[in-house]
Amino acid sequence: MILGVIEYEQSTMTELSLQMVTFGRDLAEKSGDEFVGLIIGASDNAPLIGELGRYGVAKVITAAHENLKDYAPVAWANTISQVIDQTQAKMVMAPGSDQGNEVMAHLAARSDLPMATNCAAVSADDLSRITRLRWGSSLMEEAILTGDCKLITIAPFVVEAAEGASHAEPAEESFEPTLSDQDIQVRLIRKEPDETEGITLKNASVVVGGGRGVGSPEAYSVLEELAKLLGGAVGCSRVATNNGWRPHSDQVGLTGTRISPELYIACGISGAIQHLVGCKGAGKIMVINKDPEAAFFGKADYGVIGDLHEVLPAIIEELKAQGV
Amino acid sequence: MNILVCVKRVPDIGARIDLTEDRQAITTKNLGFCISPHEECAVEEAIQLVEKHGGQATVLTLGPADAEEQLRDCLARGIDRGILIETDQPEWDSRETATALAEVIRSEADKEPFDLILFGNESADSTGCQVGIRVAHHLNLPCVASVKKLQIGDGDATASREVDTGWEVFSLPMPALITVKEGINLPRYPSLRGTMKAKKKPVDRLSADKIGASLKMQQLVHPPEQKKEVDMLGEGSAAASRIVEVFKALEVI
Ligand SMILES: Cc1cc2nc3c(=O)[nH]c(=O)nc-3n(C[C@H](O)[C@H](O)[C@H](O)COP(=O)(O)OP(=O)(O)OC[C@H]3O[C@@H](n4cnc5c(N)ncnc54)[C@H](O)[C@@H]3O)c2cc1C
Ligand SMILES: Cc1cc2nc3c(=O)[nH]c(=O)nc-3n(C[C@H](O)[C@H](O)[C@H](O)COP(=O)(O)OP(=O)(O)OC[C@H]3O[C@@H](n4cnc5c(N)ncnc54)[C@H](O)[C@@H]3O)c2cc1C
Numbered sequence: 419m420i421l422g423v424i425e426y427e428q429s430t431m432t433e434l435s436l437q438m439v440t441f442g443r444d445l446a447e448k449s450g451d452e453f454v455g456l457i458i459g460a461s462d463n464a465p466l467i468g469e470l471g472r473y474g475v476a477k478v479i480t481a482a483h484e485n486l487k488d489y490a491p492v493a494w495a496n497t498i499s500q501v502i503d504q505t506q507a508k509m510v511m512a513p514g515s516d517q518g519n520e521v522m523a524h525l526a527a528r529s530d531l532p533m534a535t536n537c538a539a540v541s542a543d544d545l546s547r548i549t550r551l552r553w554g555s556s557l558m559e560e561a562i563l564t565g566d567c568k569l570i571t572i573a574p575f576v577v578e579a580a581e582g583a584s585h586a587e588p589a590e591e592s593f594e595p596t597l598s599d600q601d602i603q604v605r606l607i608r609k610e611p612d613e614t615e616g617i618t619l620k621n622a623s624v625v626v627g628g629g630r631g632v633g634s635p636e637a638y639s640v641l642e643e644l645a646k647l648l649g650g651a652v653g654c655s656r657v658a659t660n661n662g663w664r665p666h667s668d669q670v671g672l673t674g675t676r677i678s679p680e681l682y683i684a685c686g687i688s689g690a691i692q693h694l695v696g697c698k699g700a701g702k703i704m705v706i707n708k709d710p711e712a713a714f715f716g717k718a719d720y721g722v723i724g725d726l727h728e729v730l731p732a733i734i735e736e737l738k739a740q741g742v
Numbered sequence: 743m744n745i746l747v748c749v750k751r752v753p754d755i756g757a758r759i760d761l762t763e764d765r766q767a768i769t770t771k772n773l774g775f776c777i778s779p780h781e782e783c784a785v786e787e788a789i790q791l792v793e794k795h796g797g798q799a800t801v802l803t804l805g806p807a808d809a810e811e812q813l814r815d816c817l818a819r820g821i822d823r824g825i826l827i828e829t830d831q832p833e834w835d836s837r838e839t840a841t842a843l844a845e846v847i848r849s850e851a852d853k854e855p856f857d858l859i860l861f862g863n864e865s866a867d868s869t870g871c872q873v874g875i876r877v878a879h880h881l882n883l884p885c886v887a888s889v890k891k892l893q894i895g896d897g898d899a900t901a902s903r904e905v906d907t908g909w910e911v912f913s914l915p916m917p918a919l920i921t922v923k924e925g926i927n928l929p930r931y932p933s934l935r936g937t938m939k940a941k942k943k944p945v946d947r948l949s950a951d952k953i954g955a956s957l958k959m960q961q962l963v964h965p966p967e968q969k970k971e972v973d974m975l976g977e978g979s980a981a982a983s984r985i986v987e988v989f990k991a992l993e994v995i
Pocket of ligand 1: 439554618627628630631654655656657658669670671672673674675685686687688689690691692693696706707708709712723726727778779814865
């Protein structure tokens with residue numbers, strides 16, 4: 419049996435959770451195992467079970483306990499550990515999100531098992547053979563994961579979430595773990611909604627990104643003007659953040675925000691791997707760079723060679739001339 | 743406050759990574775070394791907390807003799823003391839690394855307990871996302887991962903992390919262990935004066951036992967190259983009209 423730990427927000431599964439379920443369900447089908455979804459501490463299980471059914475999951479375990487009402491990493495890990503003991507699961511997987519990685523690391527630590535984060539593939543013939551992403555997905559590591567129960571997290575966006583070929587009516591089994599107050603010593607005390615209103619980097623349909631080539635904090639005003647005309651947001655590279663030109667919340671990339679606009683216009687950014695992972699989700703990419711050899715051109719749909727300080731004002735002028 | 747920060751020496755890679763012939767490591771001949779971005783922020787956080795609350799900060803690493811370079815860099819930024827667990831064995835997996843670090847932290851804490859232990863959320867090279875949490879279990883410390891806001895109270899701490907819809911806020915008693923993400927602060931660069939002072943700051947050298955790897959790397963491989971066919975729209979300001987045509991075709995205006 420392969421167990422998938424479901425991550426959800428307000429009774430819907432997160433995107434990374436759907437990807438993990440897709441990954442796990444397909445793996446289990448090939449390896450001849452059963453894939454079981456584990457929902458921990460949900461106030462309303464029904465919508466999640468329904469969603470799992472659409473993704474072709476035939477069995478769901480729902481864990482409930484007084485101490486699971488608010489997310490608490492140790493209580494979550496302890497619950498999974500008890501489910502493993504009861505079900506003898508061969509493998510447990512979670513989405514490679516902050517929460518998924520955190521819970522699995524606690525589980526690995528308390529059970530003294532190895533854990534492989536950021537997995538992109540698992541061999542169906544031998545579940546101990548895994549391939550994981552390193553260096554912000556620019557390298558893959560083939561490794562052997564020892565231990566009776568394999569603990570892994572699934573790298574974001576290595577599979578596309580896809581509903582099951584046949585929809586299931588999952589069998590539900592409830593589980594009550596034994597938990598102590600020690601397990602909730604660290605727990606979520608509140609959620610604070612995002613204060614920024616309107617168009618943000620995460621939801622913008624157009625992002626105008628600027629890197630070292632922009633040259634100064636003042637020079638971003640041109641990018642802001644273009645973003646405004648296109649109803650979009652401004653993003654930046656890590657060099658811009660490190661130089662103090664832009665806040666970290668504007669940073670696109672591995673250690674910044676992952677964006678998915680319809681169009682990403684990258685200006686004066688060279689196209690380092692860690693930046694590229696942040697804009698993989700963009701529909702189209704347009705690169706403006708004065709260096710024809712810039713690596714970013716190799717990952718772009720549209721390219722413009724030139725000084726952004728000339729190209730951007732010209733675009734704005736053209737847009738205005740056309741009455742935009 | 744007595745604060746400890748754990749960092750790791752990693753190659754400072756550019757746009758391309760070359761592998762050694764046996765595919766066991768990356769070629770570092772022409773590369774410099776650094777610590778990971780999240781760890782730079784952990785170091786900065788420690789320095790700022792000591793500036794605010796007083797006390798001292800120590801930086802700890804497990805790595806080769808050359809990792810002293812990264813410790814000195816942290817000392818130049820304002821950390822007071824370094825500890826190097828020196829090893830010439832390269833393949834320490836996360837579990838082994840955590841066991842070795844916890845051992846040393848325990849004996850250091852016997853001399854003077856730490857109020858706060860900071861880690862990076864994940865290392866730039868291996869992305870294991872677990873060494874800090876494993877150490878927390880060894881030392882029986884409360885722990886929150888992926889923290890981007892940290893407030894120290896009277897005997898407790900409030901730690902927040904970012905999710906799609908906003909922030910998750912956690913409360914935890916001190917002493918505690920926190921793993922930090924880039925964005926929590928803007929790390930300073932070492933000053934010339936800091937660099938001079940760092941030369942005189944103490945770095946202790948220790949050794950540790952390796953318990954045996956349980957995640958066994960077989961080899962490293964490059965992912966398949968995904969090159970796109972790029973449509974070049976022209977050069978300089980002359981490209982503006984074609985760019986606007988593309989905007990129209992994509993219906994962004
Ligand atoms: C673990 C790790 C995580 C990282 N995370 C991130 C991340 O989240 N996001 C991120 O962006 N980076 C990240 N980085 C850093 C990344 O490796 C690069 O250093 C960074 O993206 C480079 O920024 P840049 O492209 O602005 O600068 P550079 O690489 O210096 O490129 C500047 C580009 O601007 C062009 N240019 C200069 N002047 C002009 C002009 N006037 N007009 C047009 N073009 C011009 C140049 O030709 C060049 O191509 C990370 C690195 C590591 C190790
Ligand atoms: C000299 C050397 C060479 C290595 N070469 C290889 C190799 O070729 N292939 C391979 O598979 N593995 C190698 N490793 C091991 C591997 O890179 C990691 O150090 C180890 O697996 C820790 O896991 P992680 O980086 O995934 O940690 P994560 O869990 O991602 O790290 C989280 C945080 O833990 C702390 N941390 C991690 N490692 C250390 C450390 N060593 N000292 C202090 N704090 C630390 C940092 O704060 C880091 O931000 C090497 C290690 C060393 C020391």
